[in-house]
Amino acid sequence: xxxxxxxxxxxxxxxxxxxxxxxxxxxxxxxxxxxxxxxxxxxxxxxxxxxxxxxxxxxxxxxxxxxxxxxxxxxxxxxxxxxxxxxxxxxxxxxxxxxxxxxxxxxxxxxxxxxxxxxxxxxxxxxxxxxxxxxxxxxxxxxxxxxxxxxxxxxxxxxxxxxxxxxxxxxxxxxxxxxxxxxxxxxxxxxxxxxxxxxxxxxxxxxxxxxxxxxxxxxxxxxxxxxxxxxxxxxxxxxxxxxxxxxxxxxxxxxxxxxxxxxxxxxxxxxxxxxxxxxxxxxxxxxxxxxxxxxxxxxxxxxxxxxxxxxxxxxxxxxxxxxxxxxxxxxxxxxxxxxxxxxxxxxxxxxxxxxxxxxxxxxxxxxxxxxxxxxxxxxxxxxxxxxxxxxxxxxxxxxxxxxxxxxxxxxxxxxxxxxxxxxxxxxxxxxxxxxxxxxxxxxxxxxxxxxxxxxxxxxxxxxxxxxxxxxxxxxxxxxxxxxxxxxxxxxxxxx
Amino acid sequence: xxxxxxxxxxxxxxxxxxxxxxxxxxxxxxxxxxxxxxxxxxxxxxxxxxxxxxxxxxxxxxxxxxxxxxxxxxxxxxxxxxxxxxxxxxxxxxxxxxxxxxxxxxxxxxxxxxxxxxxxxxxxxxxxxxxxxxxxxxxxxxxxxxxxxxxxxxxxxxxxxxxxxxxxxxxxxxxxxxxxxxxxxxxxxxxxxxxxxxxxxxxxxxxxxxxxxxxxxxxxxxxxxxxxxxxxxxxxxxxxxxxxxxxxxxxxxxxxxxxxxxxxxxxxxxxxxxxxxxxxxxxxxxxxxxxxxxxxxxxxxxxxxxxxxxxxxxxxxxxxxxxxxxxxxxxxxxxxxxxxxxxxxxxxxxxxxxxxxxxxxxxxxxxxxxxxxxxxxxxxxxxxxxxxxxxxxxxxxxxxxxxxxxxxxxxxxxxxxxxxxxxxxxxxxxxxxxxxxxxxxxxxxxxxxxxxxxxxxxxxxxxxxxxxxxxxxxxxxxxxxxx
Numbered sequence: 006x007x008x009x010x011x012x013x014x015x016x017x018x019x020x021x022x023x024x025x026x027x028x029x030x031x032x033x034x035x036x037x038x039x040x041x042x043x044x045x046x047x048x049x050x051x052x053x054x055x056x057x058x059x060x061x062x063x064x065x066x067x068x069x070x071x072x073x074x075x076x077x078x079x080x081x082x083x084x085x086x087x088x089x090x091x092x093x094x095x096x097x098x099x100x101x102x103x104x105x106x107x108x109x110x111x112x113x114x115x116x117x118x119x120x121x122x123x124x125x126x127x128x129x130x131x132x133x134x135x136x137x138x139x140x141x142x143x144x145x146x147x148x149x150x151x152x153x154x155x156x157x158x159x160x161x162x163x164x165x166x167x168x169x170x171x172x173x174x175x176x177x178x179x180x181x182x183x184x185x186x187x188x189x190x191x192x193x194x195x196x197x198x199x200x201x202x203x204x205x206x207x208x209x210x211x212x213x214x215x216x217x218x219x220x221x222x223x224x225x226x227x228x229x230x231x232x233x234x235x236x237x238x239x240x241x242x243x244x245x246x247x248x249x250x251x252x253x254x255x256x257x258x259x260x261x262x263x264x265x266x267x268x269x270x271x272x273x274x275x276x277x278x279x280x281x282x283x284x285x286x287x288x289x290x291x292x293x294x295x296x297x298x299x300x301x302x303x304x305x306x307x308x309x310x311x312x313x314x315x316x317x318x319x320x321x322x323x324x325x326x327x328x329x330x331x332x333x334x335x336x337x338x339x340x341x342x343x344x345x346x347x348x349x350x351x352x353x354x355x356x357x358x359x360x361x362x363x364x365x366x367x368x369x370x371x372x373x374x375x376x377x378x379x380x381x382x383x384x385x386x387x388x389x390x391x392x393x394x395x396x397x398x399x400x401x402x403x404x405x406x407x408x409x410x411x412x413x414x415x416x417x418x419x420x421x422x423x424x425x426x427x428x429x430x431x432x433x434x435x436x437x438x439x440x441x442x443x444x445x446x447x448x449x450x451x452x453x454x455x456x457x458x459x460x461x462x463x464x465x466x467x468x469x470x471x472x473x474x475x476x477x478x479x480x481x482x483x484x485x486x487x488x489x490x491x492x493x494x495x496x497x498x499x500x
Numbered sequence: 501x502x503x504x505x506x507x508x509x510x511x512x513x514x515x516x517x518x519x520x521x522x523x524x525x526x527x528x529x530x531x532x533x534x535x536x537x538x539x540x541x542x543x544x545x546x547x548x549x550x551x552x553x554x555x556x557x558x559x560x561x562x563x564x565x566x567x568x569x570x571x572x573x574x575x576x577x578x579x580x581x582x583x584x585x586x587x588x589x590x591x592x593x594x595x596x597x598x599x600x601x602x603x604x605x606x607x608x609x610x611x612x613x614x615x616x617x618x619x620x621x622x623x624x625x626x627x628x629x630x631x632x633x634x635x636x637x638x639x640x641x642x643x644x645x646x647x648x649x650x651x652x653x654x655x656x657x658x659x660x661x662x663x664x665x666x667x668x669x670x671x672x673x674x675x676x677x678x679x680x681x682x683x684x685x686x687x688x689x690x691x692x693x694x695x696x697x698x699x700x701x702x703x704x705x706x707x708x709x710x711x712x713x714x715x716x717x718x719x720x721x722x723x724x725x726x727x728x729x730x731x732x733x734x735x736x737x738x739x740x741x742x743x744x745x746x747x748x749x750x751x752x753x754x755x756x757x758x759x760x761x762x763x764x765x766x767x768x769x770x771x772x773x774x775x776x777x778x779x780x781x782x783x784x785x786x787x788x789x790x791x792x793x794x795x796x797x798x799x800x801x802x803x804x805x806x807x808x809x810x811x812x813x814x815x816x817x818x819x820x821x822x823x824x825x826x827x828x829x830x831x832x833x834x835x836x837x838x839x840x841x842x843x844x845x846x847x848x849x850x851x852x853x854x855x856x857x858x859x860x861x862x863x864x865x866x867x868x869x870x871x872x873x874x875x876x877x878x879x880x881x882x883x884x885x886x887x888x889x890x891x892x893x894x895x896x897x898x899x900x901x902x903x904x905x906x907x908x909x910x911x912x913x914x915x916x917x918x919x920x921x922x923x924x925x926x927x928x929x930x931x932x933x934x935x936x937x938x939x940x941x942x943x944x945x946x947x948x949x950x951x952x953x954x955x956x957x958x959x960x961x962x963x964x965x966x967x968x969x970x971x972x973x974x975x976x977x978x979x980x981x982x983x
Contacts, residue, residue, distance in 0.1 A: 089554045097553065109547060111554060216554040222784035251556050252786050330784055333586050336597020337551040341650065352592055352648070379588070379779035388781060 009034035010179040010500045014080050014236040017182060021069060021079050028069065028079030032062035032123050035081040038500030039125055039180050047148045047165075047498070049174040051086050052094050053126040061123040068121065076243055078121025083181035085172050086127040087134060088114045088227075089216040093124075097218045098142040099132045101338045101345050101363030111216025112248045113185060113227045120243040125181050128171030132365050133335065134189050134220040137437035139170025139196070140424060141367040147171050149200060149421050150178035150496035155461040161423040163463075166196030166437075172230045173200035179500040183240050186228035189220045190323055191416070191441025193228025194453040194468055198416035201455045201464030201494060203487075204230045205237050208473045209448035210255035213248030221330035222253070224323075224445040234454060234484045238262035241476065257474060265477035266484040271305035273482060276409030280316040281440060287419045289459045294415050297456050297467045300489035301413065301482065309409050313401040316443060318394045323442040324435055325378050325391035332375025338363060370431065399447040402470075411482045412470040415440050416453045420463035440468060450476050452483045456490040464494065502670040503711055506743045510711040513739050514719075515674050515704065516628075516666035517731075519681060520659045521691035522635065522699040523566045529634050529658035530557030530600060537697060541651040549656040551595035556785050559584075563658040564789065566690045567607050567632050569799050570660055573688045573806055574627050576611025578796055582631075584786045588779040593637035593650050601661075603780040606631035607789065613664075613684070614808055615676040616826040625677055626665030635659050660691065666705065666716070671732035671739075678702060678728045679830065683807050687832050695727050702731055707752070708742045717742075718752040722766050725759045734759040738766050810835055818847025827855050833869045840876035846887050853883055857900050874903050882910035892971055895919050923970045928961070928977055931969065935960045936981060946982060954978070 009031050012020065020026055036055045038044055058081060065079040089095045089107035096102045110118070118124070131141040139147040147170040149163040165174040172184030173196035186193035188206035197204025205228055212227035219225060229240045242263070247256040277298055282291065298308045340346030340359030347362045349355035364372070378387035405412060417437055427433045444451040450473070453466040467486065471479035503510040528535055531548035548555045571578050583605040586598040608630035615623045637655035641648050662681065668674050682693035682700060693700045707719035722738060725731045742752055756775070757766040782788075805813070807829040814825040814835075828851060829835045842850035858879060862872060882899060885891050891899060891914055902913045914920055922928060935957060936943055946953040957978055962969055 087554075095553070102553065105553065107553070109552075109554075214554075215556050218553040219785075250558060252558055253784075329781065333588055333598055333779070333781070336588060336590065337553070337595060339590065339592075339597060341592050342550055342595060343552065353590075356590055376779065379781055381777045381779075384779075384781070 008179075008500075010038050012182070013233045014077070014182050014231065014239055015233065017080060018077075028062040028065035028123065029059065031079055032058045032081050032125075035125055035181060035500075041500065043498055044178065044180055044500060047150060047174050047178060048145050049128050049147055049171040049178070049180060050083070050126045051096055051098060051129045051144045051171070054093055054124055057093065058123050058125050061118070065121050065123060075119065075121035077117065077239065079123060080121070080182050081123045081125050082117065083125050083128040083172060083175045083184040084114055085130055085169055085185050085187055087130065087187050087218045087220075088185055089218065090114055090124070090127065093127065095127065095218070096144065097133050098130050098144050099338075099363065099365070099368070100143045101359070103143075103345065105344055107216075109216060112213035112250065113217065113244045116243050116246065117185070117240075122243075128175050128181075128184055130171055130187075130192070131168035132368050133218065133331070134168040134187055134192055134225075135331070135365075135367045135371055136167045137191065137195055137434060138164035138422070138424070138427070139167040140164060140428060141167075141365045143365070145170070146424050147174050148424070150174055150498040151200065151421060151463055153497045155420075155463055157461060158423045161425070163421040164199065164424050166199030166417070166421060168192040169196050169204070169228065169230060173197055173202055173204065176200070176202045176230045176232060177496050178498055183229060183231040183236055185244070186230050187217060187220070188226050188228035188445065189224045190327060190438045190445050193230060194441050194451055194466070195417050195437060197230050197453040198455070198464070198466030199421040201466070201492065201496065202230050202232055203234055203237050203452065203454055203483075204228060204466070205241065205452040206444065206450060207241060207245060207476055208255075208450045209445075210253055211245045211450070211474065211476070213246070213251040213254045215248055215250040219334040221327040222334065223330060224327055226445075234452070234480060234487045235263065235266050237452065238266055238480050255474070260477055262476060262480050265480040268481045269305055270301060270482055270485045273306040273411065273478070274409040275301050275306045275308050275482065276311035276405055276412040277308055278311050278313045278316065278405070278412060278414060280313050281414045283418070283439065290415045290418060290465060293457050293465055294413070294467060297486060297490070298413055301486060304485045304489055306482070306485070308413075311405040311408055311412065313398075313405055313443070315394060315397045315401050319398055319443045319446060320435065320439055322391045322394045322398065323438065323446060324374070325387050326395065326446070328371040328375035329379050329388050330375070332372045332379065335364075335368070335372055367431075395446045398443060402443075402447045402449060406472050410472075410478050414468045414470065416466045416468045417441075420459045420461060420465055444470055449473055450479055452479050454483050454486050454490065455492040456486065457492065458494055464492070502672065504708070504739050504743050506747045508747050511708045511739070511743050511746075512711050512713070513669055513735065514666045514707045514709060514716055515668035515670075515735060517664045517668070517674060517677060518703040518705070519662045519678070520701040520703075521570075521662060521685055521693070523563050523658035523660055524690055524692060525560060525563050525566060525658055527560055528656040529560050529563050529632065531656055533656065535657050537699070539653055541649070542653060545652040545655065549595065549652055551597070557600060557783070559786065559789065560658065563632060564607070564791070565795065565799055566658070567630065567660055568791065568796055569688050569803065570662075570685065570690045571608030571611065571630055572800055572803055573684050573690075574608070574611035574613060574630065574662075576627055576630065577609035578791065579605065579607055579609055580791045580793070581605065582607040582789045584632075584783045584789065585780045586783045587633075589776045591636070591639070592648060593639045593652070593655065595637070595652065595655060599634050599636065600783055600786070601633035602631035605788075613677060613680050615673060615680055616811075616830075617672070617676055620823045623673065625667040625673075628663040628665050630660050630662045633659050633661055666707075671735035674704065674735055675728050675732045678731060680807065683830055683832070687804055687806050698726065701726060704731060704734060704738070706735060706738050706742070708739060708746060717746075718754050720752065720754065720766075721756045722759050723756055723769065730759055730761060733764060734766055737764060741766065814838075814847075818842055818851065820847060820851050824851045824855055831869065837869050837872070837876045841880040841883060843880070845880060845883050849887060850880070850883050853879060857897065861900075861904055873907060874900070878903060878909055885910055885914060889921055889923060889970060890914060891919055891921050892967065895921070895967055919968065921970050922965055922968045923973060925973065925977065928965070928969050928974055929981075931961050931964050932957075932974070932978055932981055935964060943982070954982070957982070
């Protein structure tokens, strides 16, 4: 029999239904996996909650016995540590919140709990979501389970991508069947690509942001990482929905995304944006991109070239808007009411001491950039202009979607790199987001599907972008791509 | 218009006011926490108010309605789309590190307020804008020698910031503006206007220019002056200070000053160089506020009669003088009281009694009209007794004194003390005859031209009748007898 930790959610639900194993057994298998030395060596988990998981698994078994089970009943998952969890430490992977225990549960994690999901613990990420390598946190760096695969980097540990690096590592290493992520500029999709798993960011407004610690409010969305497109569909159906506590969530019915899976893509128009073929692009990424387009074509879809002319501005626009909002969103971590406090002689000194000690260098850098671009005299040149260009980027997509139903692009310019690499060059690091930030700026949904291995043996994913609130088409196309690619490679380390 | 006379000539004050009016609502602007005044510290704080991680603001629709109601009451433009912005600054009683406010697109635009001045004149003051924003908490520096305590009960309560045009030219006008604005807010029920409790707070912007100059001088802002009296005092002080600086060859620096109530002076608080850079930007947690035209219509329809309309009606319906009318409408309670007294009676007489005897008595007792020992119905009865000539106006004053003391009704007092006016011609004639007979010499003097003695005879007859003779009848009969 397949190891319990190797099952997809879909398979596990069938097993639970058929009484092949209990939710407690499923939880125990995962708890044991999380608690191994190797698993802990990945630093994927910031906080393990085995007691919570066992208790939830027991009640899950009881519910199933009574015939009252939920959609995800008994499925062990990991929660990104940006989701506030009632009574469970929630750190935002930051020293400033290292002992913070919320008295409330985020809407998304509440929905997952209500559907019967079992919480294994809270997983690491770049502090507040600031990064693409999961190195910007006192709780990391998180190690990619694919480490050791790349001969050039055999002796070095690889990054899992970020910010949702712990989520990706936990799912890839079979420590959890799924993990929540968040996605502000690619934080769920890029680590999925680096770790060979599926990662999705739904439309802005699809999931409630209530209880998710904010990075950049106009870009933040809950995300999800799993090992199959079908599992992502199951998870998203539970996570999505209107919430009156989040004024930016949208009141639209949530479809049963599973129904969109396996549908024929015949006649579906897949856009391939010419501006995404950037100079100096890794030829392997380019090759896999063409191959993916061909696979979709073979499945009956039509590939059409499209233009997204303002693409080149996306990264600078993102690195103005996101830090601007972050600088304001992080002002609340001042040592006054909760979180770490470092005393000072005056109030200002206390702020300075607390925030200097509590934030990583990257967080401080983004706060400074954000403060600068919002300052009097610079606001018009930076923030206001960036918002205008953002509108143009969105219009590009609206135009493009007149010609196609989904857009196929790479996720990242390359594969997972070694911990320490690019670390001294923030600009190089920011380039990681070049394919992913456009969606966040336009508010559109995107999904990363693992499609193959590069010559270095590391996984690469491709991104599909959909119309706002048209996650269904995305799931149809993604499941076709997944089927055609037949990605089954496993990382060197799994539970 | 009042000018400040300096050593080199006359100077004109240019005053604009920013009023922060706390909105009457059960819960806060962006959270469900209660707004009741006087609760134990930090007893009314939600995780949204305290800016806990992951918390999001949700706009309170009732506060929006209150702002619209106020805008309509100020005859102002209602902006169907407005935007909430973040005003960023660090302070211990500002949990999020930003205040949610409205910067470039406020909910209410230009409006106006009509001032009623003491000389009976009126004057228009423009309203620049009204916007909604959150109040901050309170820092308490006096509870511990080396720590500051923070109370977040007030944090997040809705405020309306109402900004006037720089249209006022004296402390008196500023006072009249605040009184009128407060009256309008109270009529509307959108703010209780209690400056002492801090539910209405005022910042003064003041600059000086030479009489006749068009160009505005550099202004100073005086923060948080917490009574109308202090506003007027602060203006007088600040105007003198600025004139002295300017005439001494100095320059006014744009700065924020603080009114020191104890010393009666304004003090520099922070200069323009140290002014905050608030880094305003649209709050990404909130969508632009789009008003429903039906809501605005509904609020418009339920708008109460406001002071200006009421004043006009009192003048036309009751024949009051403009000044009396404006005194009566200044407080809604006074206006309501007056209308009960005046209903079906002589309006002018009712107004005289309310603004004269009643207000005088209440003033002496230090009571407000809500606590008047004489009810509007009781005073109305008294006014009725005067009108139907049961008692004279002079006797009525005694009856009123007795009403204040005993709480008895006017009719009862008149009955018990036998104060009913004498209107029997025969009885009055008899009394006149007696007095004239007793004072034959004075009658002779009167007839030889000493007209002033007429009053003497009236007084004597009144005295002999215990003040009960009907004054008009007495006059008529006396004139005839002396003819």
